[in-house]
Amino acid sequence: MYLSSIYIEPKYIDIAKSSLQPMLEGAIVNTIPLTLISFIIGLILAVLTALARISNIKFLQIIARIYVSIIRGTPLLVQLFIIFYGLPNLGVTLNPFPSAVIGFSLSVGAYASEIIRAAILSTPKGQWEAAYSIGMSYSQALRRIILPQAVRVSVPPLSNTFISLVKDTSLASLVLVTEMFRRAQEIASQNYEFLLVYSEAALLYWIICFFLSIIQQFLEKRMDRHLA
């Protein structure tokens, strides 16, 4: 009743329109590249960490455990601050974007390593044995037989990690990356239309995540082809 009686002044439509462009620019120039680059580096880190965890080399196991424990046990925002504002005290000064890439990659690496480790461990023992029985080495069995199956099992949880990452990149605004949300903050601080501008940002995040979940479903279907 109340809602339906709201009259939308043309002024708001203009504001929404004019803030769309800088926000999209922030998304295309920073949010999306930041997400993609961090996710790819993170996945590589995750596979290496998972392999270290399941290896029988004690030293590697411990390193991997400590890494995962630190990243999971501390807030992402604090990690970003240490990298961007803290490291300069050690003489290591990084630009905002690379700082954010390092922070997000480390984070994805830790969380995704647990997903990949669980997926590797869930592959039936018979698969390892069949691979060994035709003469494969550990690394051949892993690469050709186990990891491809583990990846399939990992797609849904990794998609969640990916979608979380898209949203988490808004934290990069606090280490001065001019990604989508920082653009929104800049616009709102000038016109004071906080509700409108931030809602618009939320809508854009939602649209991106919506498309990502469609891609996820497509991937799952494709990978399930042979599981008729």
Place this chain on the structure above:
Amino acid sequence: MISIKGLYKQFDQLEVLKGIDLEVEKGKVVVIIGPSGSGKTTLLRCLNVLETPTKGVISIEGNSLDFSKNVSKKHIASFRRLTGMVFQSYNLFPHKTAIENVMEGPIIVKGEGKASARKKAQGLLEKVGLGDKMTYYPAQLSGGQQQRVGIARALAMEPKVMLFDEPTSALDPELVGEVLKVMKDLAQEGMTMIVVTHEMRFAQEVADEVVFMDGGVVVERNKPEEIFNHPKEERTRKFLNMLQ
């Protein structure tokens, strides 16, 4: 020629194989029977070195492994290729088609070219009666078909000996025949085979020798007609009576 001498296998406290001695001549088919838990699977897995025996010597056509000494991973991997293993639960690679399952070993392990591996795999799949199912994924095949792919996959590595661990016991009764037929054909071609099975008909028709195992030892071994009609040992008699 395969020879197994003084083979022992212990899991933690449990001694499962207690000194197995066995020879199998080239081109012969040996069927192993015995009650559950007698160590039949463990023996086959030791021959394929999926388990490392506690001690004992296995030799296959002049290559020999002495498990009383330390054996290197490399040595185990090369020794493993002398035997082809067919599993009760098939263990096909679910993300690969039938023909890819068969080509995998030759390409990855032997370093064969794709074209020649494909040709050979085609021949093997035709041989096991699956020429029309080459591009099917395991999930699209019946149990009997999957097991025949499993046999083709093992054959593709050109092993000296084929090991079968209850290859038909996970199958619906009407699918058992097609797998046994493939095994019979293999035997007729002169493949050396060691088969653990409960299919007594198969043992009677195909085996050159039947080995009865119980409690981790070979209790009795003989020609099938002897062991089935005139078992010498009480334990063998009891086991055979129980089956009827």
